[in-house]
Amino acid sequence: MSRSARKTKRSASTAPKKRPKQPLSSRQSSERQGSDRPEKMSQFTLKMRESLHRELARMAFEANMTMRGFIMNALKSKGLSVTKTDLVDRRRR
Numbered sequence: 001m002s003r004s005a006r007k008t009k010r011s012a013s014t015a016p017k018k019r020p021k022q023p024l025s026s027r028q029s030s031e032r033q034g035s036d037r038p039e040k041m042s043q044f045t046l047k048m049r050e051s052l053h054r055e056l057a058r059m060a061f062e063a064n065m066t067m068r069g070f071i072m073n074a075l076k077s078k079g080l081s082v083t084k085t086d087l088v089d090r091r092r093r
Contacts, residue, residue: 038085066091 048056060070069087076082 056067056070060067063070065073066089069089072082072086
């Protein structure tokens, strides 16, 4: 049996398993923010009613902000560690 054939016959139970990511402690998180390298960005999708989306867009517009910036400010007001670089407007000009 060829090497590639053996790989394809490996069952799911014998395949190596990925370790789940551990959340960073507050100390590790602050150490990472102080490093020279920028922290890797992550993205997620949030589904909401269209009327709520319109309301969010209107409030962000009235505050002269992007929806992303508006949400980041809301997260900061709830005590999350949002930095100045998180609040930078990333739209192309």
